[in-house]
Amino acid sequence: MTRQELKVSSIRLGVLIGKSGSTKREIEEKTGITLHIDSEEGTVAIEGEDPIAVMTATSVVQAINRGFSPERAFRLLDDEDMMLEIINLADLADTARNLERLRGRIIGKAGTSRAQIEDMTNTEISVHGKTVAIIGLPEQNDTARKAVEMLIQGVPHENVYSFLDRRKKEAKQAMLEYYS
Numbered sequence: 398m399t400r401q402e403l404k405v406s407s408i409r410l411g412v413l414i415g416k417s418g419s420t421k422r423e424i425e426e427k428t429g430i431t432l433h434i435d436s437e438e439g440t441v442a443i444e445g446e447d448p449i450a451v452m453t454a455t456s457v458v459q460a461i462n463r464g465f466s467p468e469r470a471f472r473l474l475d476d477e478d479m480m481l482e483i484i485n486l487a488d489l490a491d492t493a494r495n496l497e498r499l500r501g502r503i504i505g506k507a508g509t510s511r512a513q514i515e516d517m518t519n520t521e522i523s524v525h526g527k528t529v530a531i532i533g534l535p536e537q538n539d540t541a542r543k544a545v546e547m548l549i550q551g552v553p554h555e556n557v558y559s560f561l562d563r564r565k566k567e568a569k570q571a572m573l574e575y576y577s
Contacts, residue, residue: 399451428454464525487527517561
């Protein structure tokens with residue numbers, strides 16, 4: 398039996414449980430694990446016979462805790478190579494005001510910057526609290542993380558989009574070469 402325990406913020410516990418326990422039940426059914434949620438303590442214990450299933454369920458719970466909707470977090474279940482990556486902005490921002498500025502640069506006006514990075518890297522991105530979380534395949538996450546880091550460093554948005562466009566073309570070219 399493998400067991401993993403995590404803290405989940407009180408505002409995300411309801412999302413994790415879902416309407417009448419639907420999200421909790423779906424995670425349990427899709428991974429074959431058991432979730433024990435202690436709402437008072439804000440802890441979630443994940444138990445199962447298969448260590449990989451426990452790790453996968455842990456990533457789904459972490460993704461929901463980092464602001465992803467259950468539907469978006471379930472992408473981690475679609476492919477065993479999918480992974481969750483979390484960037485801590487608190488380490489990079491010296492003040493609360495600077496943290497908000499960084500969050501704003503990553504999200505962009507009406508979410509356009511975040512959506513552009515997601516679209517060009519085929520990832521899911523959540524800017525929640527003091528973190529940026531990314532769900533995707535390793536190479537996609539790497540490109541999305543680099544784009545987020547460029548925005549954090551103050552690189553103009555147009556330059557970041559050009560970088561993403563170059564990466565997308567390189568990946569397409571590599572795919573064409575692989576299959577020819």
